[in-house]
Amino acid sequence: xxxxxxxxxxxxxxxxxxxxxxxxxxxxxxxxxxxxxxxxxxxxxxxxxxxxxxxxxxxxxxxxxxxxxxxxxxxxxxxxxxxxxxxxxxxxxxxxxxxxxxxxxxxxxxxxxxxxxxxxxxxxxxxxxxxxxxxxxxxxxxxxxxxxxxxxxxxxxxxxxxxxxxxxxxxxxxxxxxxxxxxxxxxxxxxxxxxxxxxxxxxxxxxxxxxxxxxxxxxxxxxxxxxxxxxxxxxxxxxxxxxxxxxxxxxxxxxxxxxxxxxxxxxxxxxxxxxxxxxxxxxxxxxxxxxxxxxxxxxxxxxxxxxxxxxxxxxxxxxxxxxxxxxxxxxxxxxxxxxxxxxxxxxxxxxxxxxxxxxxxxxxxxxxxxx
Numbered sequence: 001x002x003x004x005x006x007x008x009x010x011x012x013x014x015x016x017x018x019x020x021x022x023x024x025x026x027x028x029x030x031x032x033x034x035x036x037x038x039x040x041x042x043x044x045x046x047x048x049x050x051x052x053x054x055x056x057x058x059x060x061x062x063x064x065x066x067x068x069x070x071x072x073x074x075x076x077x078x079x080x081x082x083x084x085x086x087x088x089x090x091x092x093x094x095x096x097x098x099x100x101x102x103x104x105x106x107x108x109x110x111x112x113x114x115x116x117x118x119x120x121x122x123x124x125x126x127x128x129x130x131x132x133x134x135x136x137x138x139x140x141x142x143x144x145x146x147x148x149x150x151x152x153x154x155x156x157x158x159x160x161x162x163x164x165x166x167x168x169x170x171x172x173x174x175x176x177x178x179x180x181x182x183x184x185x186x187x188x189x190x191x192x193x194x195x196x197x198x199x200x201x202x203x204x205x206x207x208x209x210x211x212x213x214x215x216x217x218x219x220x221x222x223x224x225x226x227x228x229x230x231x232x233x234x235x236x237x238x239x240x241x242x243x244x245x246x247x248x249x250x251x252x253x254x255x256x257x258x259x260x261x262x263x264x265x266x267x268x269x270x271x272x273x274x275x276x277x278x279x280x281x282x283x284x285x286x287x288x289x290x291x292x293x294x295x296x297x298x299x300x301x302x303x304x305x306x307x308x309x310x311x312x313x314x315x316x317x318x319x320x321x322x323x324x325x326x327x328x329x330x331x332x333x334x335x336x337x338x339x340x341x342x343x344x345x346x347x348x349x350x351x352x353x354x355x356x357x358x359x360x361x362x363x364x365x366x367x368x369x370x371x
Contacts, residue, residue, distance in 0.1 A: 006053035009077045011089035014051040016069050016076070019088075019095040021138040021146050024048060030068045031061070071097075087112045092149030099132055100125065112153070115160035122161075123168035126154055130175055139358030140186035140321050147183065151176040167207060174203035174212055178219045185223050186321045188360025193223050214242045218249055221256035232260035251277050255292055262296035270296050295329050303336035310334075320357035324350050328365035335369045343369060 017027050024047040031042055042061070049055050057065060066073050084102065087109040088095040095105075108125050111117040133147060151173060158169040177200035185193035197220045204216040217239035221232050236257040240250050258273035274293055294306035310330055327350035334343035347369050354362035 006051070006089075007056075008085060009056070010051050010053035012076060012085045013065070015085050015088045015095040016071070016097065017047075017051075018092070018146060019097060020069075021094065021133070021142055023139070023142050024051075026142070027068070031064050034064050034067050084109055091153050093153050094129070094133075094146050094150070096129065096132055099128065111157065115157050116162065118157040118161040118169070119165055120168065122157060123165055123172060126150065126169075126172050126176075130172065130179065133179065137320060140183040140360075141358055144180050144183035144187060144192075147176055147180045151180065170203060170207045171209065171212055174200050174207065174216060177203055178216060181219060182222065186325075186359060186361050188364060190223075197223060210242050210244065211246075214239045214245055214249055217242075218252050218256070221253055221260075229260040229264040233257050236260070255289075258296055259292065259299070262299035265300065267300050270300065291326055291329065294333055298329070298333045298336055301336075303333050306333040307337045307339065320353055321359035321362065324354035324357055324359040324362035325365060327353065328362045328369070331369050332365060 017024070022030070027047050028042060031047075035042070043049075046057075046061070050057055062073060062077070066076055069076065084095065084105040087093075091112060104121070104125060108122055111119075111122050129150060130147075133143060133150075138146075154169050154173045154176060158166055158173060161169060177196050181193050181196035181200055184190075184196055197216070200219060201213065201216045204212040207213075217235045220235040221239065223232070236253040239245065239253045254273045254277045258270045258277075261267075261270035261273060274296070277289070290309050294309040297303065297306040297309070310333060327346055331343050331346035331350055334340075334346060347366055350362055350366055353359070354366065
């Protein structure tokens with residue numbers, strides 16, 4: 001039997017918050033917004049105290065919590081799914097309301113107590129969870145914090161699961177590590193980004209699936225601002241050398257290699273990589289091919305050509321942390337070309353978005369903009 005050291009309602013409150021990928025600050029801001037001027041103010045450190053079970057929300061704050069989470073008071077403070085809340089609280093794995101039926105939550109909870117019970121359904125549960133986490137409108141640091149216990153949970157299952165399901169769990173561990181690496185990169189923690197990338201590559205190699213390793217290497221090459229140019233080039237080239245690489249993956253690796261050569265001042269090699277990129281549609285959000293080429297020109301000290309390419313380019317799309325980075329790159333290009341008014345306008349947009357999104361990589365790029 002799973003046991004915890006806080007009241008069940010406190011565990012449920014924490015699980016609901018983490019399942020929405022909110023930090024405590026996020027919840028406090030939502031409560032303050034929901035309160036307006038007519039509701040009771042929020043005491044200092046209230047969310048932490050509630051989740052620790054140190055004090056129970058008073059009726060006014062309980063009503064606000066239910067309003068913010070979209071649940072009834074009975075579901076928040078009593079609720080039928082105590083077992084589900086307990087195992088999510090114990091493991092730290094996000095509880096995502098509405099994503100899974102209750103019987104599936106209970107089945108995974110039983111496997112938490114006895115990992116040898118893990119089966120294809122357990123692997124499917126975590127696969128859908130990673131799908132839900134892959135492109136949220138959450139701050140990168142918060143998403144990385146939510147994904148770390150998912151990785152630990154998958155690893156725990158993998159150690160004791162039946163051989164028939166270990167391969168699936170191993171592939172999920174590699175994918176989770178890739179996601180964490182990317183979010184640590186966006187959050188500005190370069191050492192953590194590299195460490196999680198190393199872990200993703202190791203997990204992918206252990207699967208015995210060449211394509212899994214290729215994807216992990218491409219992810220490594222994406223850590224443009226968290227690694228040396230030579231390291232990026234090595235990862236990109238190694239990825240393309242694998243047999244059966246999909247065209248989209250080959251294109252991504254060439255893009256990353258081009259940017260690395262630009263950062264190293266190797267214009268000819270950068271141009272060659274960009275020329276070799278096949279004209280295929282990429283479904284990744286963020287930087288377009290035009291913006292990539294323009295960014296390379298800025299890194300190579302040719303901002304005039306970058307400005308010509310960026311004129312008329314549509315505004316970047318979500319996720320917010322990537323949009324902020326693209327705007328910061330554009331501001332950098334205009335600043336280098338001495339287009340100060342345009343650079344200042346874009347820098348202000350990027351700064352506001354980066355602060356809201358917790359986009360440390362975008363803020364670092366803005367630090368290179370001299371207006």
